[in-house]
Amino acid sequence: MGSERVIKDGDVERRSVLLYNIYRLVVLTSLLISAIIIQFSSPESEPNLPFYYLLFGAYAFSAIFFGLNVWGKGLAAQAYVQVVFDLLLITAFVYISGGLASSMYFLYLFPIIAASLVISGRAGFLAASLSAILFGGLADGLYFGFIPVFRPEHAVKASLGSMLVTIFIAWGVFFVIAALMNKLTGSLRRTREALRAAERELLVRERLSEAGRVSASLAHEIRNPLAAISGSVQVLKKELALSDEQKELMAIVLKESERVSHSLDQFLDFALPAKQVFSPINLRDILDETIKILRAGGELNGKVVLEGNFRTADVPYVGNAGQFKQVFWNLIKNAIKAMPEGGRLRLEFPEPRKKDVRIVVADTGRGMGPEARANLFQPFYSGFEN
Structure with a gap:
């Protein structure tokens, strides 16, 4: 899992939290449409009103989450709150749809995946752990009678072994998905960081290239009069009768001119490198x-x-x-x-x-x-x- 780190707002993107909210709406709408289709296909069955209450309550909370996303503050906290809310909501769905006999516990996978993608791989493992606690606690409570069965007339009495197998299979799926998402998000994060670094490097290179062209032009403008000065000093040194002190000053001028010219040559080689011959x-x-x-x-x-x-x-x-x-x-x-x-x-x-x-x-x-x-x-x- 790598070294632990504190997740801050800068690590959670606003767009990712928004997409998470949209995906929740898609899942809720799919459940609503499925429930309506089932209701119309079996008109003699009574509507599961608590199911609809939960759905519309989830819609209301999603609207609140949209408002918080527009506000844009505390994105990391928003993401964690939404993951916990979804896990509690799914547990309620599993409870009213039959407990251990429910086929809706697969919905736990969505918050686990979302936590990994939106927050971090470690958050995905935390979501898997909370899913295991909620589902395991619900199953134990229903089996041992701590939690009343929602619809006793539809209750299916399972053996202890069957219950444990169901719980362990669910737990295994939760943590396998969390592990896979942790690996995937780590790879995606490294790829994203590499792309950002490459973009920054490309931008710097473009700026340096432009600065190099301007500087190279300026270096040429300096080197031409510098060569004229050096040549003139050499001619004067040969033609004039100079004192020892004047000769020494002339030598300093020539030496410094040569040094500056050499530095300009090095700069031009760096700014405008010639094609290398190997x-x-x-x-x-x-x-x-x-x-x-x-x-x-x-x-x-x-x-x-x-x-x-x-x-x-x-x-x-x-x-x-x-x-x-x-x-x-x-x-x-x-x-x-x-x-x-x-x-x-x-x-x-x-x-x-x-x-x-x-x-x-x-x-x-x-x-x-x-x-x-x-x-x-x-x-x-x-x-x-x-």
């Missing part, structure tokens, strides 16, 4: 090339000790070499930044499992805080100041 590659070779570039740039120095089987592992794969190089570059640079005083960096290719490839990049740095973990897959997020 080809046979070896991840060991790509990782080795990335390490050489980092060593040549001085970012990977003697303070960081490399460990693992990355030099000897043979890892053939089909993918995009450029993207893997970027992934290795980002992971190793982040590991280096996390160990400003140096440390050990493990680069490992564990044994592949079936068709997947695992790559381990583990450092002895400061680790990731809650904020960094929460934003792990957010584009352009960095846990470092620089």
Whole structure:
């Protein structure tokens, strides 16, 4: 049955409670039509007036339930009250239609199904339990004489064994239906939640796609004058006689222009990704090339000790070499930044499992805080100041 939870109004839909009320009216109307047909087919029989009183009383309560549904408050409480009302009503129908000899105890199934669909699977089991108590109590009371027989002239005296068999069969049906509905409603709830999540994700993707197109256009507008500024500074640097301080300022301008241009390129790759080309590659070779570039740039120095089987592992794969190089570059640079005083960096290719490839990049740095973990897959997020 899963973990228990408190059913609140937000868990019960107004439309579902309304449909439950409509279904009750359909069942009541079917019973009324059946009673009228039976009455006309046997004109000599006396009309069962209490049966009609119960029917019209149920119609009156249904009208009240409709009004409460329009009010829209306390939907969970409304649903529970309607289930209990229906079970009491059905017990009364069973009583006036012959008790154990009545064929109307199948009506108990409707509130059990409704409780499961409208409220929860657990509510369906509660409805089945209450049905078992009411029907069992009515049967025992009639058999042992605690409850007077409604029409003694039509009473059928059953044996104790027959009574118990009828009760146990009814109980079994009640709880089997509750179990089946619990399984069904659980599946429906998971499907509904998955659909809602998919709808939210689709909406977010559409908004991001539109924002990406606008941002990409803006990035192009920034990159063009940025390239002009960078080119002009390079020309001025070559043609003018600059002091050391001015050369240093020029170098800063060029370096920052290159950094901004690189960031714009990364953003454009994310916002408007090009069609990826996949080809046979070896991840060991790509990782080795990335390490050489980092060593040549001085970012990977003697303070960081490399460990693992990355030099000897043979890892053939089909993918995009450029993207893997970027992934290795980002992971190793982040590991280096996390160990400003140096440390050990493990680069490992564990044994592949079936068709997947695992790559381990583990450092002895400061680790990731809650904020960094929460934003792990957010584009352009960095846990470092620089």
